Amino acid sequence: MYFDLTDLRLILKVVESGNITAAANRSHLSLASASARVRALEASLNTPLFERGRRGVTPTPAGQAMAQHARLILQQVERMQSDLGDYAKGFKGRVRLLGNSSALSEHLPELLADFLVSNPSIDVELEEHPSLRILHALRQGAADIGIISDAVDASDLQTLPFRDDPLALLMPLGHPLAGEETLSFSQALDHEFVGMSANSALALYLEEQSLHVGRRLKIRVRAEGFDAAMRMVARGVGLSVMPQVVLQRWQTPRPFQSVALNDPWAQRRLLLCARDFNALPGYARVLLDALKQG
Structure with a gap:
């Protein structure tokens, strides 16, 4: 052969x-x-x-x-x-790094940019996947490092803390749910949503949570990215769920309202994950160190 x-x-x-x-x-x-x-x-x-x-x-x-x-x-x-x-x-060493929607769009761009500028001999292959798929890829040896939500069971792999990443519910000003300090996800399911793209990690995660309570999300439209979703919410299209860190980039005054979700799964933390951190190639360990320190 x-x-x-x-x-x-x-x-x-x-x-x-x-x-x-x-x-x-x-x-x-x-x-x-x-x-x-x-x-x-x-x-x-x-x-x-x-x-x-x-x-x-x-x-x-x-x-x-x-x-x-x-x-x-x-x-x-x-x-x-x-x-x-x-x-x-x-x-040129190449690291395959998988992450969820929030990690890729909010937490990694500047951190990865600084790393790549400082390490010209290392490339990063970056892909978005839900946490469960990231775990499967790590277990199969199809990825070097993953960034996952702590809502999934990664007890057979090694993990390190990365970022707190709680989720918030966005709504237009004057929405019937406005004025509440916190809400559960199930309270929002009677209303229409601006969803993320169907294959995004966050969209799949929210669909799974709605099915757990025997409901389905009422999606009026799917937005390509958090910024587009916020702009549609501001125009009154419906509700949307996204990481609280996204809201920090929107300058005040905000043309929408945000409320913390009190569901335990919404108080999520992001974790760095690998089969064995010590067994990673040298160039992957360099990236891991940058992610831990960033």
Whole structure:
């Protein structure tokens, strides 16, 4: 069996995206080249790695096993190059960092910018996911570091405190719920909402919380980003839930009202998370130290 690192990276991207075309684009390969590489691997193994369907591909047991080994091999290659230091001239370490909506939009931009300027040999692959998906990726070795909510069970992984990140309920001025000092999420579910994009971590989190009380969010419109949601709330479209830290960027006077949510899950904290902090590659530990100190 013959393969190269491009093959391994491609297999991982096919597994992650469920689509060879998307994986080819992310790997900077033509579709024909990517398909040929997958077929060549399957021929050399004499077993299919993926099941093809109209909506994409799903890994076979052999494909899942190869993806797991590919992650380990690529991680070991990066660790080797990092440990060689000056002998690996031109190598750029790449850290895969996953976070929820609040971490990516509010807590990380300036912190990551300063880190990248100070560390030109390290790149960061940043993706937004709900906390449960981040835990799954960490357990599978598909990410180096995650930033998760403390509302999920990460007892089998290592965690460190990152930020307090409580949620607030926004409402137009004069809304029937205005004037309350605190509210529960269930009290708001009789009213219409400005939601976040359907695939955002916060949107999935709020949908899960509403289902826990046997309700569904009444979404009038979905906004692309917290700023857009605040502007729609200010115009009277409906309620919205977002991290309190977002409100600190809106200059006063505010054309809306905010109320703290008193649900325990809304008093959340963000945690840094990894399978084993000490086992991270050297360049990933440099990023971890920056996140702890930032």
